[in-house]
Amino acid sequence: MIQISYLSAATQPMSTQDLMSLLDTCLRRNTERGVTGMLLYGNETFLQALEGDEAVVEPLYETILTDPRHADVQLLRRKTIAHREYADWSMGFKRIAGATLPHPDAVLEFSDSEFTADFLRQHVEIAEELIDHYRQPHWEPLVEALDERDRMLKHLKSTLAHTRGCLGLATLVLEGCAEAGRGGTFGAAQARLCETALGMLRQV
Secondary structure (H helix, E strand, C coil), X not given: CEEEEEEEEECCCCCHHHHHHHHHHHHHHHHHHCCEEEEEEECCEEEEEEEECHHHHHHHHXXXXXXXXXXXXXXXEEEECCCCCCCCCCCEEEECXXXXXXXXXXXXXCCHHHCCHHHHHHCHHHHHHHHHHCCCCCCCHHHHXXXXXXXXXXXXXXXXXXXXXXXXXXXXXXXXXXXXXXXXXXXXXXXXXXXXXXXXXXXX
C-alpha cells in the first residue's frame, strides 16, 4: 500500500454545499475502492492524504491533477505503508478554524489565516505537521451533517414505503367497499376495514 499527501489551491471558494457534495462523492467512491484518508480545507486551500493499494491511489492522484476544482497541485510526500494510518476514515474531514488550529513546533505563531497554498508551499514541514496532527479523529460538523442527511434519507425511504403500504391497503379497502355497496353486501366486516384504513391514513 502507499500513502500520498498533497496540497492545492481551490479554483473557487467552496461553500458548505460544495464541500458536502465533494465529501459525499469521496465517501462513496473511496469506500468502493478501499481508499482511506483525510482532507483539510480552509482559505481556498486543500491539504489531503490518501492511502490504499498503489494501483488505485496513483490513478486517483492523477485524476486530482486534472480536477478543475484544484490548481497548482503539489505532491508533499509519497510513501509505502504496511498499515493504514486512516483505517477508520473513508475520508476524514476538517475545516480549518482558528479555534482548533494547532501551533506546529516549526512556527509557534502559525494561525488559520496562514493556511494558504502559498504559505504551505514555503513551509512544507508545517503542512506535514498539520496532516499528522489531524490524523486523530476530529469529526467535523460537515461530516456529521452528511451522516445526519443519510439518516434522514433512510427515514424518508422507510416513511415512503410505509405510506405506499397504507395507500395500497386503503385503495384495496375502498375497492372492496365499492363492490360490496354495489352488490348490497356492505356489512360490519367492510366497516371495520374502513376504520382500519382510515386509522392508518391518519398516521401518514
